[in-house]
Each structure stands twice: as structure tokens, then as C-alpha cells.
Amino acid sequence: MNRLVLERAQRYEQEYEKSIDPMERPAFHMSARVGWINDPNGFSYYQGKVHLFYQYHPYDAHWGPMHWGHATTTDLLHWKYEPTVLAPDQPYDQDGCFSGSAITLEDGRQLLIYTGIVRTEQGVLQTQNGAIGDGHTYQKLIENPLIDRHQLPNNASPYAFRDPKIWKEKDTYYLIVANQNEKGSGQILKYESGDGLQWNYTGKLLENTYAIGDMWECPDYFILDGQEVYIGSAMHADGSDLEYPEGFVSFYMTGFPEETHRSVDHGLDFYAPQTLAMPDGRRILIAWMQDWKTSRLHSKEWTWFGQMTIPRELSLKDGALIQWPVKEVERLREASISFGKVIRNLPVCSDMELEITNTSWYVLTWESEDISVSLRYDGGWTMIRTDIFGQHRRTSCLYGNPYCLRILSDRKSLEIFVDHGKQAFTTTWYGCSLFRTLTITGQDMMDVKGNLFPLKEKA
Numbered sequence: 001m002n003r004l005v006l007e008r009a010q011r012y013e014q015e016y017e018k019s020i021d022p023m024e025r026p027a028f029h030m031s032a033r034v035g036w037i038n039d040p041n042g043f044s045y046y047q048g049k050v051h052l053f054y055q056y057h058p059y060d061a062h063w064g065p066m067h068w069g070h071a072t073t074t075d076l077l078h079w080k081y082e083p084t085v086l087a088p089d090q091p092y093d094q095d096g097c098f099s100g101s102a103i104t105l106e107d108g109r110q111l112l113i114y115t116g117i118v119r120t121e122q123g124v125l126q127t128q129n130g131a132i133g134d135g136h137t138y139q140k141l142i143e144n145p146l147i148d149r150h151q152l153p154n155n156a157s158p159y160a161f162r163d164p165k166i167w168k169e170k171d172t173y174y175l176i177v178a179n180q181n182e183k184g185s186g187q188i189l190k191y192e193s194g195d196g197l198q199w200n201y202t203g204k205l206l207e208n209t210y211a212i213g214d215m216w217e218c219p220d221y222f223i224l225d226g227q228e229v230y231i232g233s234a235m236h237a238d239g240s241d242l243e244y245p246e247g248f249v250s251f252y253m254t255g256f257p258e259e260t261h262r263s264v265d266h267g268l269d270f271y272a273p274q275t276l277a278m279p280d281g282r283r284i285l286i287a288w289m290q291d292w293k294t295s296r297l298h299s300k301e302w303t304w305f306g307q308m309t310i311p312r313e314l315s316l317k318d319g320a321l322i323q324w325p326v327k328e329v330e331r332l333r334e335a336s337i338s339f340g341k342v343i344r345n346l347p348v349c350s351d352m353e354l355e356i357t358n359t360s361w362y363v364l365t366w367e368s369e370d371i372s373v374s375l376r377y378d379g380g381w382t383m384i385r386t387d388i389f390g391q392h393r394r395t396s397c398l399y400g401n402p403y404c405l406r407i408l409s410d411r412k413s414l415e416i417f418v419d420h421g422k423q424a425f426t427t428t429w430y431g432c433s434l435f436r437t438l439t440i441t442g443q444d445m446m447d448v449k450g451n452l453f454p455l456k457e458k459a
């Protein structure tokens, strides 16, 4: 294997990460080591650690030929960067190693399954490939590509065929992968294998039939509390259904074959989530804390861009997907500080629980000299607005009961969990100063209770 491309990336990240001031990074969210990151890949528990690989272009804070970067953690909060594991260096992935997933093989080695892309005159040809390793280094397989256009059903495009998610039940490996039919509608294809290397097409898990967006990227499928759950990310959603915004949206479906698509996160900075099963039985989700529309909001000079959400534990309640920050976050809490309706000297990082009563509307506003983020409930809608003064303003909405909130605040993001995790709002920003105040306004009788825990910035 031509390891020069990979070694160049490994040397580059080691050298250039030193130029990034740790105080400029989020304190407890995983962020780009250098350059650009997008989707989480191969989110897995392997050899006593959680491994997170990710879409990565180390050389530039903008998207480029995709590598797989790598980080590990033992507490789901503090990440250790590991050397990049995959680089585009083979005839079947020469233009990029796109998203995928990971599984432990019978013999204890780890298999990464990813999409290789090659630009051709007809389009960007996409195939599914494997690399096997030990948690540090991975070798691409001589059998690659493992799945290519010859294993596609009729009418399926080989140019929109990506993001394999693998899992195992008893002796069989299963894989689902995103595809578009020749009319441009998303569908999710299923494959089976006895060894993880030789795959047979077995049918379609889902077909979009234009219900939401066109291409469905980054599929995930698992059983949660005894029910089937599908999570995916749609390109070009029209936003006509109030459940999800326009553009790039991650949605979930529970209790198949019910055809409802609900937004996983109503903020604008959330896409391509992937889940893993922890040995203690928890199903944990992590997502790219950005989406393609909002990912262009940064300047050329930056040396890094992109971060992941806090890992979120999933459960189901009445068919709704509940997300809650992993319990490990609570270990970072310092003593709760008392607060009123105007909070000055906000801790840089915090975990806040809020219960707002006796008012039919309210507004929470976080502010510094160059940014304001507000959460505004008007009795029907809740809207989040992120306003970077002089640059841009973005809004998104949800409908539901927002009187009970949990808010995680880091240097460059707010993750707001509404109504005990039934809905979430995630927003990020870059290049702004830290918030100075949080103001809570509502009717005169409004009562605000809760806890404000500053979070330790280092373990």
C-alpha cells in the first residue's frame, strides 16, 4: 500500500496542531486536530476505549480530499488525538475516503468499512471498501472494493452510493448503505456477509419516495428499548413539514414501517449522527456539530474548523427519541452557583438546568460584544437565533413545551435539551468572544429555578 500520502498527513497534523491555542478550542467537545472535519465515522468501542474516526482534510480548514482522522476517549469527554488512519491513496479511493463505520471481527481485529470515491467523466464513482487494524494502524484490504456497482440492484446509482453502517447479529454481518435510485430519490440498501468481506445484496431497508429531501446520507439502524430505530441525514429537505428545517437535516424513524420523519435536532448545526453500543448497554449518539449550509461560514485563514456534539445517550418514550448528555458530563460539574434573571460573569463552560414557570412567553439571551444567541418562546413556537454581529444571523424553530431546559455551554457552542431531551437545539459559532451575560425575560410573575454548574475545563 502506498503509505506516503498517509504518512504525510500524520506528519502534518503532528506538526501543525501545535500552532492551535487550546484556549481557542472547545473545552469538552471533540474538535478538529488541524484543518477541517465533518461526519463522525467508525464510532465504536474497541479494546477498552471509545474510538471516533472522522471525515478529515488536515491541510485546510475547508473540505478537501477526505482522510479518516482518529481520536480515542475513555470517558466520552476528553479525546486523545491518534494518527490519521486512512488517506486517499488507492485506485478505488484516490479522490477521498468517505464516511463509514467499524466493527470488531471474530479474531479481535477491527474492520473499518468506508466509501472510496473516484471522479470520472460520468460522475463520482463510489464503492465500499475495508481496512483492518488494531486500533492504531489499519491496512486497506487487497479484496477492495468489497461492494461495487456489480452488487447494486436495478435502477440504483453507483454515483450516489455511500456511508456504509455495519453491525453483527449472531454469525452474520449486516450492512446498510445510502443510495439514490436513478430518478434521484434516496433509498437504503441492505447487504449480508458471513465474514465481513464478501457481501450479498438482500433488499431495501427503506425508500424515501421524496418524503424528505433527495439523497439520504449516513444511515444508522439499531434496536433501542426493543424497537427498531432508523437515523439518517437528508440532503435538500424542503422544510415544508414543520418537524424539520430546510436544507440538510438529520431525522429519525421509530416503530417501522411507520413513515414519520422527525428531526433529531432542531438547531442548524447538526448533521450526520452516528451511534455506538457501549458495553454497559447504552446507545450513544455523536454528530458533526455543523451542517453543509452552515459550514461555509468561516474564513480562509483559519487553521481548523469543525467539532462534534457532546455524546448523547438515547432512549425512547412514546415513539419519540430522547437524547440526553452522557452521565459522564456530571463529573465535570463544580458546585452550583446561584443566579437571577440576569447572569453576569457567566462561566466559560457550564451545564444549566432551568425550569421556567408563571409566564406564557420568555426569551433567554446570551451576549458578548460580537455575538448574541437567543431562545425565544412565544407560547407556540420556540425559536433559536444566532446573530454574529455584522456577519450573519440564523434562526430555527421547534414546536413543543420548552419550560424545562438543560443547556450545555462550551466556548463555541450551545446544546439545548428541551422537555427532558424530547427535542434538542444545537448551535455553534467561531471567531467570537466569550459570552458575558445571560438574560432571562418573561412576564412579571415569571419564576426561574434551576442549577448553574460551571464545568471543569480539564479532567
Ligand code: FRU
Residues within 6 Å of the ligand: 038, 039, 055, 066, 098, 099, 115, 162, 163, 217, 218, 271, 272
Ligand atoms: C455527509 C457526507 C457523506 C460523505 C461525507 C463526505 O456529511 O456528505 O455522505 O460520505 O460527507 O465528506
